[in-house]
Amino acid sequence: MIIGTNSSLLHMKQYLFFAIFIFFFTHHSFAQKEVQSQINAITEKEYPRLEELYKHLHANPELSNMEKNTAASVAKELREAGFVVTENVGGYGVVGVLKNGEGRTILVRADIDGLPVKEETGLPYASKAIVKDDKNTDQPAMHACGHDIHISVMLGTAKAISQLKNQWKGTLVFIGQPAEEKVQGAERMLKDGLYTRFPRPDYCISLHASASLPAGKVGYCPEYSMANVNSVNITVYGEGGHGAYPHTTKDPIVLSAYLITQLQTIVSRQTSPLEPCVVTVGSIHGGSKHNIISNEVKLQLTLRSYSEKVRQNTIESIKKITRGLGIAAGLPESKFPKVEIDNENGYALYNHPELTDKVVKSLKSAIGEQNVEKVPPVMAAEDFGExxxxxxxxxVCMYWLGTVSQEKYDESQSTGLQMPSLHSSLFAPLPEPSIKTGIKTMTKAVFDLLGEGVKKK
Ligand SMILES: [Zn+2]
Ligand SMILES: [Zn+2]
Structure with a gap:
């Protein structure tokens, strides 16, 4: 009897626990679905205006550090979504803040600059713009990196999340970041008080258009996903003279040829094969005529890496190799090759694994597991990680937003022919499915992160 009573009590307890669990579980997933359908409805409602804005931005790109009108559009739209907006933060940076009670602070970032590329997509809203760059030179300009998509998604997210205000608490910081293509904007906004004049975020999230994922899909890559970048200028000096009397000269072209082959050994012989590293000599200019040995040759390099150690080692090696070249050539110290490194910072994007896990859950709940892909890291660079x-x-966490038509994607898969990459004059993202997917996923991610509530001290 006693045993019987105990066991039926146990059964009842188990049943009750199970019932409560089922209730919360179904209630929770019901609430999740409910929020997502609200987000989807707002996205559909806001889209026509956003597409107009997107096409306007696309046709009117501005170059790094010159994003005056683009920043003004971002500021205007954020104000309309209920954000308190400050302009001219670290250049043409825009910061919109929306406070809605105690809770987490989430930063969402869109970069806003275009590239000096002449658009060749043939789209009806293609850019024909010729604009001034920050050195006052006329340049063709194009949103060849999809930053116009990023802006449209962020503004759509601002509209959606502010309309759901009665369902979350916390603070939003939405930023339009200038000069990403020069990896300057993030640092300048930080120096201009992004985290002191405005609320300091608990998380930063962002997305980037992908030229290799179909529209409707997103990709994620935990941990290192984008590389450090350093631009390096090297001037190789020589002692010029007649091409027929090389023994009376120090030929900087021959020295540059040595230099270029030696630079290859930084990756192949000095860096662990398990550590990503790229040293590319992208430009070499020297000399004027067949029979003249010139006084100097100029080289331009790009360096890529993930770890700070590899980045530093690559820079140090370049300094050592160039110095050694000067010694071997018998040049005076004043004529050793001059090495200029553009910045002392590493920019590698490290997607925080725990945050990435959380964001991936939100992405899957927003657009379905089958539309969320894990993708490999790349050696391209971004200053969002700053x-x-x-x-x-x-x-921080940045994910990839597919922008390519499924048809073109399938064709490229079957033929092996590359699709136009980011920065290509032919890059033509599909606006509607890309922007809608961006808003749905970004809004859900922000909403879920706000749902964590006040941070435990
Ligand atoms: Zn870019
Ligand atoms: Zn970009």
Whole structure:
């Protein structure tokens, strides 16, 4: 009897626990679905205006550090979504803040600059713009990196999340970041008080258009996903003279040829094969005529890496190799090759694994597991990662937003022919499915992160 009573009590307890669990589980997933259908409805409602804005931005790109009108559009739209907006933060940076009670602070970033590329897509809203760059030179301009998509998604997200205000608490910081293509904007916004004049975020999230994923899909890559970049200028000096009397000269063209082959050994012989590293000599200019040995040759390099150690080692090696070249050539110290490195910072994007896990859950719940792909890291660079490299550090996560038509994607898969990449004059993202997917996923990610509530001290 006693045993019987105990066991039926146990059964009842188990049943009750199970019922409560089922209730919360179904209630929770019902609430999740409910929020997503609200987000989807707002996205559909806001889209026509956003597409107009997108096409306007696409036809009117502005170059790094010159994004005056683009920034004004971002500021105007954020104000309309209910954000308190400050302009001219670290250049043409825009910061919109929306406070809605106690809770997490989430930063969402869109970069806003175009590239000096002449658009060749033939789209009806293609850019024909010729604009001034920050050195006052006329340049063709194009949103060849999809930053116009990023702006449209962020503004759509601002509209959607502010319309759901009665369902979350916390603070939003939405930023339009200038000069990404020069990897300057993030740092300048930080120096201009992004985290002191405005609320300091618990998380930073962002997306980037992908030229290799179909529209409707998104991709994610935990940990290192984009590389450090350093641009390097090297001037190789010589002692010029007649091409027929080489023994009376120090030929900088021959020295440059040595230099280029030696630079290859930084990756192949000095860096662990398990550590990504790229040293590319992208430009070499020297000499004027067949029979003249010139006084100098100029080279331009790009360096890529993930770890700070590899980045530093590559820079140090370049300094050593160039110095050694000067010694071997018998040049005076004043004529040793001059090496100029554009910045002392590493920009590698490290997607915080825990934050990435959370964001991926939101992405899957927004557009379905089958539309969320894990993708490999790339050696392209982005300065978004800078927003996390502060003390104490802030978790950051950037995911990829597919923009390619499924048809073109399938064709490229079957033929092996490459699709136009980011920065290509032919890059033509599909606006509607890309922007809608961006808004649905970004809004859900922001909403879920806000749902974590006040941070435990
Ligand atoms: Zn770019
Ligand atoms: Zn970009």
């Amino acid at each position: 927003l996390g490299k502060v003390n104490p550090s802030i978790p």
